[in-house]
Amino acid sequence: xxxxxxxxxxxxxxxxxxxxxxxxxxxxxxxxxxxxxxxxxxxxxxxxxxxxxxxxxxxxxxxxxxxxxxxxxxxxxxxxxxxxxxxxxxxxxxxxxxxxxxxxxxxxxxxxxxxxxxxxxxxxxxxxxxxxxxxxxxxxxxxxxxxxxxxxxxxxxxxxxxxxxxxxxxxxxxxxxxxxxxxxxxxxxxxxxxxxxxxxxxxxxxxxxxxxxxxxxxxxxxxxxxxxxxxxxxxxxxxxxxxxxxxxxxxxxxx
Amino acid sequence: xxxxxxxxxxxxxxxxxxxxxxxxxxxxxxxxxxxxxxxxxxxxxxxxxxxxxxxxxxxxxxxxxxxxxxxxxxxxxxxxxxxxxxxxxxxxxxxxxxxxxxxxxxxxxxxxxxxxxxxxxxxxxxxxxxxxxxxxxxxxxxxxxxxxxxxxxxxxxxxxxxxxxxxxxxxxxxxxxxxxxxxxxxxxxxxxxxxxxxxxxxxxxxxxxxxxxxxxxxxxxxxxxxxxxxxxxxxxxxxxxxxxxxxxxxxxxxxxxxxxxxxx
Ligand SMILES: Nc1ncnc2c1ncn2[C@@H]1O[C@H](COP(=O)(O)OP(=O)(O)O)[C@@H](O)[C@H]1O
Ligand SMILES: [Mg+2]
Numbered sequence: 001x002x003x004x005x006x007x008x009x010x011x012x013x014x015x016x017x018x019x020x021x022x023x024x025x026x027x028x029x030x031x032x033x034x035x036x037x038x039x040x041x042x043x044x045x046x047x048x049x050x051x052x053x054x055x056x057x058x059x060x061x062x063x064x065x066x067x068x069x070x071x072x073x074x075x076x077x078x079x080x081x082x083x084x085x086x087x088x089x090x091x092x093x094x095x096x097x098x099x100x101x102x103x104x105x106x107x108x109x110x111x112x113x114x115x116x117x118x119x120x121x122x123x124x125x126x127x128x129x130x131x132x133x134x135x136x137x138x139x140x141x142x143x144x145x146x147x148x149x150x151x152x153x154x155x156x157x158x159x160x161x162x163x164x165x166x167x168x169x170x171x172x173x174x175x176x177x178x179x180x181x182x183x184x185x186x187x188x189x190x191x192x193x194x195x196x197x198x199x200x201x202x203x204x205x206x207x208x209x210x211x212x213x214x215x216x217x218x219x220x221x222x223x224x225x226x227x228x229x230x231x232x233x234x235x236x237x238x239x240x241x242x243x244x245x246x247x248x249x250x251x252x253x254x255x
Numbered sequence: 256x257x258x259x260x261x262x263x264x265x266x267x268x269x270x271x272x273x274x275x276x277x278x279x280x281x282x283x284x285x286x287x288x289x290x291x292x293x294x295x296x297x298x299x300x301x302x303x304x305x306x307x308x309x310x311x312x313x314x315x316x317x318x319x320x321x322x323x324x325x326x327x328x329x330x331x332x333x334x335x336x337x338x339x340x341x342x343x344x345x346x347x348x349x350x351x352x353x354x355x356x357x358x359x360x361x362x363x364x365x366x367x368x369x370x371x372x373x374x375x376x377x378x379x380x381x382x383x384x385x386x387x388x389x390x391x392x393x394x395x396x397x398x399x400x401x402x403x404x405x406x407x408x409x410x411x412x413x414x415x416x417x418x419x420x421x422x423x424x425x426x427x428x429x430x431x432x433x434x435x436x437x438x439x440x441x442x443x444x445x446x447x448x449x450x451x452x453x454x455x456x457x458x459x460x461x462x463x464x465x466x467x468x469x470x471x472x473x474x475x476x477x478x479x480x481x482x483x484x485x486x487x488x489x490x491x492x493x494x495x496x497x498x499x500x501x502x503x504x505x506x507x508x509x510x511x512x513x514x515x516x517x518x519x
Contacts, residue, residue, distance in 0.1 A: 049425055071427050081422035085440045085517040094436060095426040128519045146426065 001063045001072065001149040002027050003048065003184070008057035010043060017043055018208035021057070023201060025150070028180040030220075032193040034237065035203030036248035041186040042154055044208070048184060049073045049152045065149040070099050074148035078155040080135040082127045082142075088114065089123040092142045099146075113141040116175065133164035137171065144175075151183040157192060166225060169195050177221045190237045194230045195223055202240050205248035212240055305486040310494065313487040327495070330461055330473040333389065334499075337396025337464070338457040345401045345453070346446060349408025350434065359409075366405050374399040375463040387468035399460040400453040407449020408442065415441035444518065447511055454503045458496055473499075 003025040010017045018040040025031045033041055046052040048059045050073060065072040075081075082091050089110050096106045114120045117137040127135055136156060143151055157165045169192065175181070187193055193200045200214045216233055223230055287307050293299035294306040317323045351358045352366075374395055381391040381398075415438055423433040465474030473495050480488035 051421065051425060071425075073425075075422070075425040077418060077422060079418055081418045083419060083437065083440070084519075085515075095428070097436075098426075098428050098432050126517050128517060142426075 001061055001065045001182070003150055003182075004060040004062055005044075005048070006058050006060055008044070008047060008054045008059065010040065010047065010052075010054045016207040018203075018206075021208070021210060023210065023213075025182065025184055027063075027149075027182050029198040030176065030181075030183045030185055030196050032185045032187060032197030032200045033203060034187060034190060034193050034200060034241065035208060036205050036241065036245040037188060038248060039203045039206050039208040039244075041188075041203065041208070045075075045152050045154050045184065045186055048150075049075055061149075066147075069147045069149050070101075071095070071146035072149040074143045074146055074151055076136075076139050076143050076151060076153040076156045078158050080127075080132075080139045080159070082135055082138055084127050087124050087126055088119060088130070088138050088141075091127070091138055092145050095142055095146050109145050113144045116144060116178075117141040117171070131164070132160045133168055136160065136168060140172075140175075149182060151181055153183055153185045155187055155189075156185070158187070158189065165189075165192070172196060173220045173223070190234045190241070193237065194233045195225075196220065200233075200237060202237060205244045205251070211244070305490055309487045310490045313491045314494070317491060326471050326473050326476050329469070329471050330465070333392045333396060333464060333472065334457055334461060336389075337393045337460075338400050338454060340393065341397035341400030341457070342404050342450065342453060344397070345404025346408050348401075349405045349446075350412055350438065350442075352405065353409040353412030354434070354438075363409075366402055370402045370406070374460060375466075378463060378467060382467055391467070392464040392469070395464045396457050396460050400457050403453045403456060404446075404449055407452070408446050411442035411445025411449070412438055414445060444511075444515055447507060447515070451504060451507050454507070455500060458500055458503070461496070 005021050005023040005025075008021040009019050021044065023031075033044065035041055043052065047054045050059075061072065083094065086094060092110045092113060093106050096102075096109060101109065110123070111120070114123055117140050119134065119137055119141060122130065122134065127138070130138065136159075139156075157168055160168065173196070185192075185196055194216060197216060198220075200216065202211045202214070203209065204211045214233060214237065216230075218227075218229065290299065290304060291307045294301065294304060314323075317326075348362065352362050353359070377398070378391065378395055381394045385391045385394045419437050419441060420433060423437050428436070461472070462474035462477055465472040466478060469475040473492055477489060477492035477496075480486075480492060
């Protein structure tokens with residue numbers, strides 16, 4: 001299942017947030033969206049996930065989600081959004097219960113996704129007992145449990161320290177290499193974008209418009225921390241973003 | 256500069272009260288001891304306050320004669336029935352107020368209007384509506400616990416982390432699942448602390464509820480002792496209500512330990 005963004009424009013009241021966003025997200029690829037803060041990245045992701053209606057234009061699903069897919073468009077949030085009163089396994093089972101998946105069948109799925117995110121030993125732990133990186137892995141496990149067609153990730157690593165972030169990037173690359181998934185990955189961190197993105201979309205400051213789309217051909221599994229060619233991509237992205245970010249930073253926020 | 260150096264002045268600490276179990280008991284014992292000593296030595300006149308030992312004696316008589324449970328039974332059943340009705344209707348209405356704009360706009364002013372009414376003043380009305388028997392007593396206690404529960408519940412639901420609700424929606428959970436699995440557990444800390452207030456109010460209203468048409472009940476017992484200026488019995492009754500309050504509050508504490516162990 002592919003995603004097509006067709007001329008999306010969005011305003012809050014008279015306040016234009018983004019303009020004429022058109023983009024194709026092919027199945028099996030990670031598309032990173034970068035841009036200065038306030039340019040509408042989170043809003044765009046909410047529109048794609050059906051949590052918000054665009055003022056004009058549309059987000060389209062092309063083709064049918066694969067069989068066995070419980071929730072085609074699945075989010076991973078920056079602040080994890082785990083239920084603190086449920087254990088790790090309980091947080092995963094939350095999203096299965098509504099589909100009538102219970103008992104042994106649910107347990108099989110839970111065991112599988114916890115193993116894939118290296119959490120098998122922590123299934124009974126409560127979120128308060130986990131580190132930030134583990135919490136985000138629980139959120140990833142929960143997303144994997146519904147077998148999504150597209151993962152919508154809003155700065156999933158931004159709340160973590162930089163070492164944990166490196167480890168989790170490796171985990172994401174591993175997950176993708178073993179079983180490619182489609183993802184729209186919003187970040188303001190260019191290092192994450194060049195590490196995880198098959199394609200990086202640069203948005204301008206508000207109203208967000210697509211400034212450039214950069215394709216990175218190197219396979220994910222061969223990318224490593226500090227690669228020279230990744231660095232040059234990152235420098236290029238930073239050139240594009242610097243002026244936007246500076247200008248965005250000097251604007252009064254009209255809220 | 257001296258070579259030994261001066262240790263840095265400690266200025267952290269405080270602002271983190273810990274549970275000191277025996278202090279509460281010591282305060283009670285201390286106050287009662289002062290009252291006993293004062294009344295015995297004549298420093299507190301017998302008209303101002305009864306001797307704690309006499310109150311204890313009265314209490315013992317009450318227990319020995321079997322009257323204690325004759326009074327306690329009806330009072331407890333009034334408390335349980337009245338508070339259960341008030342609290343469960345209160346939680347449901349509170350959740351509806353928090354989740355639906357029209358219900359919120361319609362009911363919040365109404366709740367604000369009935370909250371400050373002294374429910375005792377309405378007892379004659381309840382007697383007309385629900386009869387002189389148990390009905391009016393249940394109604395008074397239910398009504399008195401209803402308003403604080405509503406206010407606590409919708410405040411608690413308003414404070415539930417919105418990102419958790421967004422998460423539920425993004426996984427396609429049904430409305431009812433979101434309410435049951437995300438909203439209610441998330442609001443539980445606030446609902447339980449509201450419950451402490453509601454149940455204390457229920458105990459206060461017990462005396463009022465037993466003003467009319469009650470032969471037995473702690474409230475009736477206190478009111479009768481009061482009208483006869485029988486201070487020993489009055490105090491014995493008041494002590495029972497206080498104990499009831501302490502028990503209810505520790506029960507809620509236990510429920511909090513059990514339901515809210517996920518809090519950091
Ligand atoms: N619900 C809302 N109502 C009004 N303005 C909003 C709302 N959500 C976001 N905005 C505004 O839209 C702009 C883009 O927000 P957002 O999508 O969160 O940006 P980003 O994620 O790129 O930092 C910001 O200026 C923000 O203030
Ligand atoms: Mg954002």
